[in-house]
Amino acid sequence: MTPADLAALLAAVTLTVVRDRGLDDSLVPETVVVERPRHADHGDYATNIALQLGKKLGVAPRELAGWLADAFAGAEGIAKAEVAGPGFVNVWLAAAAQNSVVSTVLDSAREYGRGDDLGGRSINLEFVSANPTGPIHLGGTRWAAVGDALGRVLAARGGAVTREYYFNDHGTQIDRFAYSLEAAAKGEPTPEDGYAGDYIGEIAAQVVAKVPDVLDQPDAERLETFRAVGVDLMFDHIKESLHEFGTDFDVFTHENKMFTSGLVEECIAELKANGNLYENDGAWWLRSTNFGDDKDRVVIKSDGNAAYIAGDIAYYRDKRNRGFDLCIYMLGADHHGYITRLKAAAASLGDDPATVEVLIGQMVNLVRDGVPVRMSKRAGTVITLDDLVDAVGVDAARYALIRSSVDVNIDIDLDLLRKQSNDNPVYYVQYAHARLSALSRNAADLGLELSRDHLDLLDDPAEGELIRTIGDFDEVVATAAELREPHRVCRYLENLAGAYHRFYARCRVLPQGDEPAADIHAARLALCAATRQVLANGLELVGVSAPERM
Template sequence: MTPAELSSAITHALTALVGDGRLTVDVPSDITVERPKQSGHGDYATNVAMRLAKPAGRPPREVASLVAEELTKDSQIERVEVAGPGFLNITLQAAAMGGLAKTVVEADKAYGTNQSMADQKLNLEFVSANPTGPVTLPSGRWASVGDALVRIMRACGADVTAEYYFNDAGSQIDRFASSLYAAAHGRPVPEDGYQGEYVGDVARAVVGEAPDVLQQPEPEALETFRVLGIEKMFAGVRATLENFGVKFDVFFNERDLHTSGGVDTAIDQLRAKGYIYEKDDAIWLRTTDFGDDKDRVLIRGGGAPTYFAADVAYYVNKRQRGFDKAILILGADHHGYIGRMRAMVACTGDDPDATLEILIGQMVNLVRGGETVKMSKRAGNFVTLDDLVESVGADAGRYALARSSMDSTLEIDLDVWTQKSNENPVFYVQYAHARLASLARHAADLGLKRGTSYDASLLTHEREVALLGVLGEFPRVVSSAAELREVHRVARYAESLAAAYHKFYDSCRVLPMGDEPATDLTTARLWLSEAARVVLANALALLGVSAPEQM
């Protein structure tokens, strides 16, 4: 019996109580069952009686007693105890608890998926770094978290588009072109230009493709360096992300908003709604009407659009493409961006609470030998995602960046993440999967098969019950990770599952020794082991991390 099935059993019990008049309440559609924090308090616990006490007009323990009496009629439930102010501690029959292993194995990759977000069409924009340099380590964090969030929300039935928005216009691009131009002519880059060996690399690549650029007049040469430099820089960005296992459905170009008339169209729509005005030869958006600290310029006095004008047009474009909500992952330095974006959304006539979501993440640093790794020789004054992958590998890099809440500043200790030991979290989880795969191979070598059925009631050892309990939690973890946008919940779950399996394996022999015959308990434990392997593989897949068969 899975937690979802137990939740349905409680719903059935409440419906019966309401049906014959023993309880007068509306049966809730969301009944939560969880693993109790202390052993000995049953297999699962629920606070549903406490939730219903006030609407029922009865003491919580009295409601709990009614629910407990009705639940014990279910043949899969061994006993139900009322605890504390009205909690229900539920112990399943051994066969019902053990039956979860077969459910998991038969569901395979589908175990943990659900349809809780099936009615949502979402656009998740992340990374979106300007193509003026390599992908930095902080942007790598958003790559890991964003890609995992796409996978997790899709596992919950959402229609999600992963999108990268890149700027190829504006002052930053101009400074990048000037830096390439200077490097190509053997001059120091401008004071406000871009530093690092990569600038010279890109400049040489442009000259290799367009040798006459060095003889072109400066304005023409700058345009060549701008076009080809951005093309080559962005190709490097995409290669870095692909090497990191991150795939985008859409790469959206800011320039298209200007050339297609998207900016002008968005401004016309806002003008029709009465939020556009002109002052000092500039065009302004009245965002203060919706709580912004000041109105925002869309078109400067000389006629040049601002970055914010493109932001407005980009949001309108997403809505026109049919997305119910635009979700953005941004760094901590963009926190002040939230108010103006929400006000802009309100100016379009949308409710920002419904159609816009901005996730803010904190910085990340690399540490080696107790000291912060301050810069990359190739990149100049920052550490790149490629630096991380080169040091620890893509799997460890992704796991390390996704393992902690985005709300916290993250330090990645290279001395830890390069270890092949249990001190390294990703090694610990992957080793558990490899150990399970090895067990399956060894069983096959001995001619042992799980068969089509097994006696689930044999799985009564405390380590077996504990492992089954952790397996049952996976669907809830996936749902909550999607709902709360907290991918680290999946990583921490994977570690708890690995720990539960290692404890089980150390206490419960799975395969027979020597000439010992295989028994029904052997078969049952093979089912349980395969269930653990399936869930570990599924959890790692949601994080974009491989599940190795051997290590």
């Protein structure tokens, strides 16, 4: 019985108790909250439903808890229920009900942890979207890991997810990039507002190799060649780096398309028509304060040129035109103002602001011995995705970037991520999977097979803890999808690995020496197989490998 199954059961029993007492059963929720107590002697699970309902029903919470505990104890799959504190109810599961989770996992295999909560909702997930003027920096690398993991989690819970990269090929940053390439090709110093780093010289050389007469072209044509060819080369490098990092995109949308397609003009005309765009001092302003923004935003400047938000408005409309009913933007720490801005843009076009979600990611620092690391020779003082992967590998880099909430700054300890020890979180989780894989091979060598026929023998506290932890996985993934927090999967995997290591230290899985194989060994093999499956499922959701040997 999973926590979700138990919650539904307790809700049904609560409804019956309330009805039988002649109380208002409309107040009973469809499900109840169940939690794992901190102390094992407080039960397998606990619920506060009596505290939630007591006052609403006009009953003292502890009295209601007593009625519920008596009823819970008589429900199928529950061995015991007791009142605790001011109105909590602690619940102990019957062995068969608790251990059925093992069979559920083995039957579901890779599907365990997946569901249809999102019901096929069409979701556009835009992340990274770094300017094609240099390699992916460390902040973008965090989004490459977290965004990909979030996409996997949303898809696992039934979302129809499209991963999208917004290709910023419009604006002054591209001009500066082209000037920088031209200067490098001529052997001249980097322009004052240009881009530095070894990669500029490398890209410039590649442009010259592709277009040998580029330096002989007229000024305007030469600059356009460096712009067009250089941007393509840089973006090819970005795509390759992301692919090697395990992050691929379904769609690459060009910012310039918003302007060349006429979509910007269409949106401006619509906003003028619906009264959400007004003229002042020669510029056109969006009435974004009407929709929660802190100030109105200039869309068309007094010189007639479009402001950056004009492209944002058109890009949002482009997503909606393609059929997405939820647009998630994953942006850096310096884009906090975009939350109200993008929601206001949606509202001004007549959409529900809830169609827009903006996630803001905080900074990442690399440290060694507590000291910040500056390690990129390619990009001056910028630390790149390639640098991090070269230093610790793809798995360690991805896991380290995903396992913390994006709301907080994180320090990535390079020395720690290179360690093959339990202090290294990704190693700790992967080692549990490898250990379970070795156990399976050893069992096969002994001619032993798992069996579900004797799962009722799994009554050791360490076995119970491991089974209940396995049972938590479905809810963890569902919550990670609902809250857009894939780090929850990583933290869960670490808890699961810990529960397994404690179980393995306490419970002998395989017979030793001349000891004959017994039913308990077959049952524990089944538990180990289920644990291995959940570890693999969780690692897949964060895009990290599940090695069979380490």
